[in-house]
Amino acid sequence: MSSAFLGLLDIIKGAEKVYIQPHNMPDPDAIASSFALCELLKKFNIEAKIIYMNVIEKVNSKKMVEMFNINMVVKENSFLSSPNDFVILIDSQAGNSNITSIRGKKVAVIDHHHDMGDQNYVFKDIQEQVGACATIITSYYKDLNIEPSTDVATALLYGIMSDTNNLTRSSEQGDLDNFYWLYGLSNLTKIKKLRMNEIGREDIYAYAKALETFEIYGNIGFVHIENCNDSLLGTISDMVYTIEGTSIVVSYAKRPDGIKFSVRSGEKYIYADELVKHILKDKGVGGGHKEMAGGFIAQEEMYFLQNKELDTYVRYRTIGFVEEKTNRR
Structure with a gap:
């Protein structure tokens, strides 16, 4: 996968702008994956902007953005990208009801949901067998022999925990392996704080x-x-x-x-x-x-x-x- 991901990097370098787009109401897995991918691209001198089209509803999702100082920008449905811009869909796919597609010719996808078929992606990494998109992004770091920062590792760890319900739901060996690799790199105090902010008072x-x-x-x-x-x-x-x-x-x-x-x-x-x-x-x-x-x-x-x-x-x-x-x- 590392060679394929390096191929993605070569394509991105020719883009005017790079956007990372999770689904419309980002959950912890989508936020962690977007954040970690954005930070990984920086290591290759590629600046990307995380955008989403609706609202962050979950209390723990809002806490993640605040805790890790993640820069996520809300874009209206009328947002248009240049033909030379590059859009990377995270934790969703073009044509899904939970994402408002940005009009762009160069679109990539990284997801763990059911493959919705050919959408003329310039890069496609859909791994239906894994329990979290954060598992896929973690694999990129491991394959490239790059150690994520403590904040990135913590976010990815929590993303896996959240989407697999603490490794009890739709998880496989890759989720477990990446979970334990991230565990040694993470700030567990922050994990505890996120776990303490999963339900809002109004809920x-x-x-x-x-x-x-x-x-x-x-x-x-x-x-x-x-x-x-x-x-x-x-x-x-x-x-x-x-x-x-x-x-x-x-x-x-x-x-x-x-x-x-x-x-x-x-x-x-x-x-x-x-x-x-x-x-x-x-x-x-x-x-x-x-x-x-x-x-x-x-x-x-x-x-x-x-x-x-x-x-x-x-x-x-x-x-x-x-x-x-x-x-x-």
Whole structure:
């Protein structure tokens, strides 16, 4: 990979500007990966700017930006790049619903999600088997025999911890190897501070509401929350996932612009990404990993519900999918 990455460097050197773009609402893994890549490029005298198109919602994500003094710039949807600029997509891919693509001819991608196919990238490193994008960026440092700074190592370590749920979710040997390499280079006091800032005070009310609406059918937990942001919805799914007897979670929030879904699965034959796509049918977009996925149905596509209850629809689609998969075993 180091030779391929050096090839990427040769291409970048001809760019007028280099932009590193994580998905629209960067989480710790996306922030850590963007920050570490930016710092790695500096070692080759390449200055890059980290840009994103929406908001940083998670409390720990905001804390990371502050703690490591990461320069991330918000760009509006109207932002345009020059044809000679270079855009590197991090933790997402062109065409995904969670990223607003910058119009540019030279686009690279570094991601660990399902490969969405050829997008005419000038550089492509998609490793679906790893649990975090931070694992891929860490490999670049190791392959190039470059030791990251303490802040970079700490950010990458936390990125891996966050996206793999402390190495218990969708992780493989590469995640473990890079985790332990980074562990010896990191500031564990900062890791503890980040762990102490994972839930905002205002989020407590949403947690309380989630527990009020929580229902369980067999091993499937359902949570319906009104107007909850994406990051908090995912955090609530993780919380419900720890409830005794719950191995599949479907959380959803109805908002003015549509319905957002967050899915978790610990069942061997029930993949979260397949489940969310089944729930959305052909009315929305969704995807992710075997154990963790998300999706969205836009408001203008919600007409298909007509007079159906949203809760009834979600349960019907979910339970039907799980029973079908279970009966096939």
